Each structure stands twice: as structure tokens, then as C-alpha cells.
Amino acid sequence: xxxxxxxxxxxxxxxxxxxxxxxxxxxxxxxxxxxxxxxxxxxxxxxxxxxxxxxxxxxxxxxxxxxxxxxxxxxxxxxxxxxxxxxxxxxxxxxxxxxxxxxxxxxxxxxxxxxxxxxxxxxxxxxxxxxxxxxxxxxxxxxxxxxxxxxxxxxxxxxxxxxxxxxxxxxxxxxxxxxxxxxxxxxxxxxxxxxxxxxxxxxxxxxxxxxxxxxxxx
Amino acid sequence: xxxxxxxxxxxxxxxxxxxxxxxxxxxxxxxxxxxxxxxxxxxxxxxxxxxxxxxxxxxxxxxxxxxxxxxxxxxxxxxxxxxxxxxxxxxx
Numbered sequence: 001x002x003x004x005x006x007x008x009x010x011x012x013x014x015x016x017x018x019x020x021x022x023x024x025x026x027x028x029x030x031x032x033x034x035x036x037x038x039x040x041x042x043x044x045x046x047x048x049x050x051x052x053x054x055x056x057x058x059x060x061x062x063x064x065x066x067x068x069x070x071x072x073x074x075x076x077x078x079x080x081x082x083x084x085x086x087x088x089x090x091x092x093x094x095x096x097x098x099x100x101x102x103x104x105x106x107x108x109x110x111x112x113x114x115x116x117x118x119x120x121x122x123x124x125x126x127x128x129x130x131x132x133x134x135x136x137x138x139x140x141x142x143x144x145x146x147x148x149x150x151x152x153x154x155x156x157x158x159x160x161x162x163x164x165x166x167x168x169x170x171x172x173x174x175x176x177x178x179x180x181x182x183x184x185x186x187x188x189x190x191x192x193x194x195x196x197x198x199x200x201x202x203x204x205x206x207x208x209x210x211x212x213x214x215x216x217x218x
Numbered sequence: 219x220x221x222x223x224x225x226x227x228x229x230x231x232x233x234x235x236x237x238x239x240x241x242x243x244x245x246x247x248x249x250x251x252x253x254x255x256x257x258x259x260x261x262x263x264x265x266x267x268x269x270x271x272x273x274x275x276x277x278x279x280x281x282x283x284x285x286x287x288x289x290x291x292x293x294x295x296x297x298x299x300x301x302x303x304x305x306x307x308x309x310x
Contacts, residue, residue, distance in 0.1 A: 035265035038272040045276065084283045091279075092272035099265050126225065191280070198287055205294045212301045 008193050015187035022180035029177075035099040042092040043170070044184040046114075048192045049085035050150050052078050053117065055196070056124070057147020060140035069207065072136050075143050077199035079124045081192065082146070086118035101163055109160035113153045120146040 019040070029036035056078035063071040093111065094104040105111065124146060127139040157166045173181060 033265060035268055037269050041273060041276050081283075084279055088276045088279050091275045095268045095272045095275075099263050099268050129221065195283070195287075198284075198291075202287060202291050202294065205291065205298065209294055209298050209301065212298065212305060216301060216305055 002197075005194070005197055008190055008197075012187065012190040012194055015183065015190060019180070019184055019187055022183055026180045027174070027176050032100055035096055038092055038096040040181055040184045042089060042096060043181070044188040045085050045088040045092070047185055048188040049082055049089055050154065051189070052082040052085060052192060052196075053121065053147045053150050056082055056121070056143045057150075060143035060147075064137060064140045064144075070204075072140065073200050073203035073207065074196070075140060076128060076203055077196050079121050079128075079139075079143055079146070080199060081195050082121045083118065083125060084195075085192075086114070086121065089114060090118060106163050108162040108164060109156035110153065110162050110164040113149065113156045117146060117149040117153050120149060 023037055023040045026037070026040070028034065029039075056075050059071045059075035059078060062068060063075060093114075097106070098104050120142060124139050124142045127135050127142060131138055154167065156162065157164050170178075170181070
């Protein structure tokens with residue numbers, strides 16, 4: 001365990017330990033009331049999912065262009081974390097929507113594009129697991145397309161008519177809510193760094209194991 | 219085979235859910251407007267279970283994912299130690 005990992009782990013535990021106090025003490029939103037508290041994890045997880053998709057896409061592109069296996073390992077790790085974060089976003093969103101909109105799901109631009117992006121990263125992982133030889137390069141291309149979807153998902157609420165709030169919500173947030181929100185975003189970024197380091201280490205060890213098996217066959 | 223069955227089951231659930239959701243129609247709007255304060259308690263949806271559910275799912279997913287990473291890492295470490303014993307000295 002590196003020193004950086006330990007430091008980030010301690011910071012992360014501290015932040016997630018303190019986050020509930022900030023969320024509970026943040027003021028209630030006037031129209032939605034208590035259910036708006038989902039916002040602090042839902043949006044933070046969504047922003048981290050976007051970051052993770054970008055990491056997966058950039059690492060995939062570097063791997064395709066430069067043939068650096070270490071970048072492929074980062075891409076696999078980031079793609080898997082994108083799927084986990086996407087799951088959190090796609091489950092917490094409908095729980096909020098049920099109270100705010102009266103329905104669990106709407107096939108509107110933001111929700112549908114998020115689901116499509118999540119499925120693209122799922123396909124990345126499926127390709128990786130069942131694709132056989134050469135699947136690393138194929139899945140890298142899928143990873144790049146997954147990352148390319150992020151701007152569409154983000155601006156979908158501004159480009160199309162949708163029931164989902166626009167991107168104006170965060171910049172115009174009341175300062176008493178902005179503090180806890182930014183704190184939660186930072187906490188999720190710390191968690192993401194930890195997960196990415198651990199998951200990449202797993203891929204590195206797997207590569208070492210493969211190399212050992214090859215040396216055993218020789 | 220087990221993994222393939224899991225993938226097929228997930229695909230089937232997504233297909234069924236999307237079919238049901240797209241077939242769902244919202245109830246017809248009523249003529250008169252009823253302020254939410256005048257609604258009976260049975261018609262008001264409590265927010266607390268939804269908030270608790272959202273945070274529970276988030277933490278559940280994160281902890282489950284960390285557990286899967288730990289399990290996979292432990293398996294690979296075991297396998298690495300096992301294979302390293304079989305590799306002759308100077309073979310690496």
C-alpha cells in the first residue's frame with residue numbers, strides 16, 4: 001500500500017464520515033422538501049461517473065495509439081467503476097423521481113442517454129470478458145465511444161425538452177446547499193481515486209500472473 | 219456457463235422492464251385542482267424511505283464492489299503464489 005493511497009484513504013473516510021452531518025444540516029429545498037437530499041449523492045455520483053468515463057476513454061485512446069498495456073489496465077478499471085457509479089445514479093434518480101415527478105422513470109433525453117451510456121460501458125466489460133484474443137483493442141474503441149457520449153448526456157437537458165432539471169441547477173445553488181454539495185463531490189472524487197488505484201493494481205497483478213503462466217509454458 | 223446465464227438473465231430483465239415501462243400510461247388528469255395540503259395522508263408519498271433507499275443503495279453498491287475487488291485480488295494473489303512455486307529458478 002503506497003503512502004498516497006493511505007493518505008487518500010484517510011481523507012476519504014473522514015469526508016464520508018462528515019458528509020451525513022452536512023447533508024442533514026443543509027436546508028430543505030422549498031418545493032421538494034426531504035427527498036431533495038438525494039441530490040447530494042445522486043449528482044456527485046453522476047459527476048464522478050462522467051469523470052470515470054473520460055478516464056476510460058482517454059486511457060483507451062492512449063492504449064490504441066501508443067500500445068501501452070498499463071493504459072489498458074487503467075481503462076478496464078475506469079470502465080468497471082463507471083458501471084458501478086452508473087448503477088448508483090440510475091437507481092437513486094428514480095427514487096427521487098417517484099416523489100418529485102410521480103413516476104419512477106421517464107423516457108426523456110437525460111435518463112435515456114444515461115442508460116445508453118451505462119449500457120455502452122456494460123458492453124465494454126462484456127466484450128472484455130467474452131471477446132477472446134484481440135478484445136482489448138476492440139473494447140478500447142467501445143471505451144472511446146462511451147466517453148464521447150458524456151457531453152451528449154450532460155447537455156441533453158439543455159438541448160431537448162426534458163422533465164429533468166437543466167445544468168443551471170448547480171451554478172445557481174443556494175450557498176448553504178452548495179457547500180455540502182461540493183464536499184460530497186470531492187468525497188466521491190477521493191473514493192474514485194481509491195477505487196481506480198485498487199482496481200488498476202488488480203489488473204496489474206493479473207497481468208503478472210499471465211506472464212508467469214507464459215513463462216511456465218516456455 | 220454460469221456467467222453467460224447471468225448475462226442472459228440481465229438482458230431478459232432489461233427487455234421485460236423496458237417493455238413494461240414503455241407500455242405504461244400515466245393516469246388521466248382530473249378536472250379539479252386539489253392542493254397537496256388537502257390530500258389525505260394515504261395519498262401522500264413519504265420521502266424518508268426513498269431517501270434512505272437511495273443512500274442505502276449507494277453504500278450497498280460501493281461496499282459490494284469493494285468486496286468483489288478484495289475477493290478477486292485475494293484469488294489472484296493465491297494463484298500467483300501457487301504458480302511462482304512451480305516456476306523454476308531463473309524462469310521468470
